[in-house]
Amino acid sequence: MSTPQFQAGLDLLAQPILPLIRLVQLLFLTGPFDTIHEVVAELNEPIETVVRYEEPAKALAPYLDLMRDFERLKAPRSADYSIVDEAGEPLPQMEAIDLWIAQHVVSRELEDINSLLCGPCHCALCCIGPSPELHQLFFEIPLKPNETTLFPLPTLDTPETRQLTPDSAHTMQVAGRPFYEHEGPALYRWRSGWSMILPRNATCPHLLTTEACSIYPSRPEVCRKPQIFAYILDHAQENSAASQSTPLATFQATRKILAIWDCPYVKRFQNEIAAYAELCELEPIFKENKH
Numbered sequence: 001m002s003t004p005q006f007q008a009g010l011d012l013l014a015q016p017i018l019p020l021i022r023l024v025q026l027l028f029l030t031g032p033f034d035t036i037h038e039v040v041a042e043l044n045e046p047i048e049t050v051v052r053y054e055e056p057a058k059a060l061a062p063y064l065d066l067m068r069d070f071e072r073l074k075a076p077r078s079a080d081y082s083i084v085d086e087a088g089e090p091l092p093q094m095e096a097i098d099l100w101i102a103q104h105v106v107s108r109e110l111e112d113i114n115s116l117l118c119g120p121c122h123c124a125l126c127c128i129g130p131s132p133e134l135h136q137l138f139f140e141i142p143l144k145p146n147e148t149t150l151f152p153l154p155t156l157d158t159p160e161t162r163q164l165t166p167d168s169a170h171t172m173q174v175a176g177r178p179f180y181e182h183e184g185p186a187l188y189r190w191r192s193g194w195s196m197i198l199p200r201n202a203t204c205p206h207l208l209t210t211e212a213c214s215i216y217p218s219r220p221e222v223c224r225k226p227q228i229f230a231y232i233l234d235h236a237q238e239n240s241a242a243s244q245s246t247p248l249a250t251f252q253a254t255r256k257i258l259a260i261w262d263c264p265y266v267k268r269f270q271n272e273i274a275a276y277a278e279l280c281e282l283e284p285i286f287k288e289n290k291h
Contacts, residue, residue: 016280
């Protein structure tokens with residue numbers, strides 16, 4: 001049962017933007033339009049697809065930059081990505097562009113939904129290292145370089161750390177012990193970039209006793225990511241196309257929404273999440289992360 005503090009997030013789940021974006025794609029392809037902006041500018045009246053949009057142009061505005069890739073269907077230009085099916089065969093251009101835009105649109109929308117559903121939960125699951133009953137020895141919080149200054153923590157950045165990742169077969173040793181056996185969180189510069197490591201029972205330094213984040217408005221990007229993920233595309237191998245001087249980033253079409261079962265609002269609103277996925281013509285998958 002929903003409560004008022006979750007209503008804004010539930011309203012977004014009930015009215016996903018992707019069906020409207022696919023209508024814009026159809027109008028663009030079948031109408032006398034040169035740009036996506038021209039199509040959206042004409043959508044000033046309510047529109048009903050699988051759901052009703054009272055102000056479609058306003059609803060689409062945050063996604064205009066992502067939708068411009070549709071214009072390649074009328075004005076061809078090369079892409080810096082390749083999308084393949086389960087057999088590794090390239091998808092037709094229209095299908096590939098649709099999936100590429102869907103992945104980025106849904107990711108952006110779910111970040112907003114996550115913020116609206118996460119805050120009222122007063123949950124700290126993402127801010128604390130593994131408890132003793134879990135098989136994980138640590139949790140990794142990936143950070144961008146400019147985000148490390150948010151955390152006044154011990155820092156390790158050496159030639160050795162830059163050659164490894166937290167999951168490397170050769171475990172990084174610190175003072176003669178695996179890095180994750182040291183108490184308290186710390187920052188590491190890995191081959192894959194910066195991250196905060198939370199060993200067992202360690203806590204993010206910004207977690208307050210009230211289970212609130214002391215830097216919530218300026219928290220790192222990873223902390224803004226939803227526990228409901230767009231899994232429409234998955235990373236695949238690099239594709240060295242003959243016409244390309246550099247390899248293309250290759251993705252495999254999966255057409256799924258992935259929800260992390262550990263999260264309290266995922267459990268609470270599983271039916272609404274499944275309905276959101278189905279409205280987007282995607283398969284909902286619920287997965288436990290901490291075990």
